[in-house]
Amino acid sequence: MKNNIKVQRAIHDLTQADLAKKIGVSRQTINAMEKNKYVPSTVLSLKIAKLFKKPVEDIFFLEDND
Amino acid sequence: MKNNIKVQRAIHDLTQADLAKKIGVSRQTINAMEKNKYVPSTVLSLKIAKLFKKPVEDIFFLEDND
DNA sequence: TCTATATGTAAAGTTTGTTTTACTTTTGAT
DNA sequence: ATCAAAAGTAAAACAAACTTTACATATAGA
Numbered sequence: 001m002k003n004n005i006k007v008q009r010a011i012h013d014l015t016q017a018d019l020a021k022k023i024g025v026s027r028q029t030i031n032a033m034e035k036n037k038y039v040p041s042t043v044l045s046l047k048i049a050k051l052f053k054k055p056v057e058d059i060f061f062l063e064d065n066d
Numbered sequence: 067m068k069n070n071i072k073v074q075r076a077i078h079d080l081t082q083a084d085l086a087k088k089i090g091v092s093r094q095t096i097n098a099m100e101k102n103k104y105v106p107s108t109v110l111s112l113k114i115a116k117l118f119k120k121p122v123e124d125i126f127f128l129e130d131n132d
Numbered sequence: 133t134c135t136a137t138a139t140g141t142a143a144a145g146t147t148t149g150t151t152t153t154a155c156t157t158t159t160g161a162t
Numbered sequence: 163a164t165c166a167a168a169a170g171t172a173a174a175a176c177a178a179a180c181t182t183t184a185c186a187t188a189t190a191g192a
Contacts, residue, residue, distance in 0.1 A: 028152085046127075055121050091181085
């Protein structure tokens with residue numbers, strides 16, 4: 001799975017730390033998500049999508065190996 | 067977080083085992099999700115949404131305590 | 133009622149998400 | 163060139179997702 005959180009952050013002018021605070025996770029969690037180190041929970045993706053006012057599918061993308 | 071997987075299954079006439087097989091998890095995982103035993107990964111919610119041809123937000127819902 | 137299929141549940145174990153702390157590297161402004 | 167803020171990274175520890183096995187309960191049809 002991939003995501004475009006970094007782009008959404010840029011659009012909304014948020015640092016990783018800002019975003020982390022807003023959705024209630026650590027900054028490292030945001031960083032790891034952006035670097036595709038792991039797959040976040042559905043609660044996290046829903047929160048991020050809500051914050052950025054986009055559907056989950058516009059931010060997180062399935063890949064062939066998923 | 068809540069979800070309406072059971073309803074979607076009914077609409078598509080799928081058993082828990084059917085759905086489990088289609089998205090590549092165990093039947094108990096589907097059962098536990100329906101009973102809100104845990105929060106699935108974003109890969110799972112994307113796959114389920116894709117299968118049911120609905121946005122993730124139409125199947126999974128944030129609650130106040132999330 | 134008998135039987136098959138679907139669903140619920142539980143425990144143990146493995147894998148993976150997430151936090152915390154801490155340090156390094158990059159970037160941008162002065 | 164310097165400095166501060168932002169981003170990258172890593173290891174240890176903990177929490178949660180997910181699997182496997184196994185059994186119990188429900189439901190519907192013959």
